[in-house]
Amino acid sequence: MATEIQLTQLVPEAPPTQRDKSSDELPRFSYYETQLILLVAALYASLILMQVVTRISYVIGATLAAIALLAVGFVVERGRSNRSVLVGSAIALMHVAWISFALYFTGALNSPLLPLLYVVVIIYTLQRDPSQTGLVLGGALLALFSQFLALGIGDPKVLLMAGGHAVPLTAASWAVAKYMGPLYQVQEMAISEAAEYQHKYQVARESSEDAVLIVDPQWQVQEANAAAKRLLRNGHEVELTGKDVLDLLQARNPEGMAPYQEQVLAGEVASQVPLTIIGADGQEHAVLFSALPISEDGSITAIQVSLRDVSNVREFRREIKHLEKFAAARHVLSGVGHSLNNPLAIIRLGIQVVQTLGQEPDQDEIMHQVDRCRAVLRGLDIYTAGRHNSSFVTDVNEVLQQATLLTSSQLMMTGVQLEVDVPPNLPLVHADPHSIQRSFVNILTNVWEAMEDWPGPRKLSITARPLSEAVEICFRDTGPGVKPEEVAQLLKGSYTAEEGGMGLGLSVVYDTVQHAGGRVIISPNRQEGGTLVKIILRSASEEDIQQYEAIVSGRVKHR
């Protein structure tokens, strides 16, 4: 019983099975007891054999004895219930009836010791399991009755023999049951474990944060876990069972689901398909849709659909991007401080020196330094302007200059040698200068961050050239590079290098350039080492330029 109690404790809420009940009723014999009972059965069988040798008509009885034992074994192996014992007893009684019938014609005698042995077995069996008293005694009485029918009442020897015949076969059936017990237990354990796993799966499914639905091959909901109910029912008493899961999802692009449906019905797994659905709360939810076909005998009987609500993850990523922007802004401000402090130091010290020396101030130099400050502040102005205040025409030279100015102190601090080879009259490009400048700042920031602990050469070369109706800008560094498989993550913004390296900044670059109709190409590991970020931006149209010039000259007030 110990094993079963343990299993029961493991599976407190597992649905009861028919077998649990029967196994509870089945008494357990020890190994030695089983051996003893088997010995009794074997003795009985040998006696039958002896009779077979002496009286050929006993073949019928012996055959029945063998069939009885086999039948009992079969019933027990099926492990249905203690009915196996009953069936075993019934067969034994039939056997006794036949033996008696045979005795009636032959008059053969059994060993006088046998009845004594039968009594011992009866007592022992009843001691082990008194609940079976009725069965054992009932069997004995029935056997007697059949003997009386066969031989007539009055001979006490016949009475003992008839009762005794019933009991050892009953005992034998017990023995077989017990002998099969270990197998039975293994089977029981397997069934219990299966029930346990099923239970655990149900618990896991129910407690999953993902919405999990079991649907039939027609995509009708059969079962739904709590998260699915939350997402699709939102506390309303709407029955999900029987509904078409695709109707429930109200996916924005239901036609886009068709290929995945076909894929799943063909037996393949659909994994993490991004969808935007309308939840029961009426809100849009960004979910990853997965579907796993469940097959039985080669045909799909059900599909497990899971929906991972990633709206919060996106929110989290937005927050990270915000923090990243904040960190980038801090770097930029630090660079601005440095870029302003140098010309201010020159102006201040210059004035004090000319005062001390009694000289005339160098007005051109002072103006030059003021212009330096103005250029930095103009760059900062564009950096902080925000897209909506910005123009749609960008002077690549200007924003590149501003971006290098804003990051010059960090680049210099990291010891990055900057080489700029940009022709002075590049065509204007169709893009918003604020975003492009930010993108350039992000790329430059990524470069110095990647180089901070880089033991190799620290060089950054910026080149640009006009293409047909476009401008190409290349940033080549000699830093650690990026693994090719990480480029996609990097552009998605889900990538953070373990030690410095390209962070979320490049996703902003990617978004910006895509928005402007341009392209970003990243060669993560150049042959010479380091990363190449190539940006191609469309040239501004005539119309763009006319509007831009109008804004610059102040004739049109840009909103």
Add this chain to the structure above:
Amino acid sequence: MSNEGQRILIVDDEDCLARLMTTLLEHLGYTVDQASDGEQALQLGARHDYSAIICDLLMPIVNGMELYARWQAESPQLAERVIFITGDSPGTRTHEFLAVAGRPCLYKPFDAQDLVVTLDEVLGAAYAS
């Protein structure tokens, strides 16, 4: 104390600022050399035993921190005479370095007076030792 015979090295890639400091210090009687990066400063440091070195932190090729580390290892007497100047605002990474180095630092835009006072302190310390 006369400034005659005191040789000062100014290391700054901002040429205009370096010239202004040179003009001021020469006016006060010092002999002044100029280097526009750490590499040049190392070469000059190998030739002259400077009484004080005014050194920018952020410079191309070899920056102020690397220069200081080299002198600490190779010419500790020069490292002990360094006055740093920086355009960085307090709180940035350079300040972790300054805290460890323990050398005086002037933040741009500084006054001529501050430069002279700090220089006197460093020269006085060097003279006392």
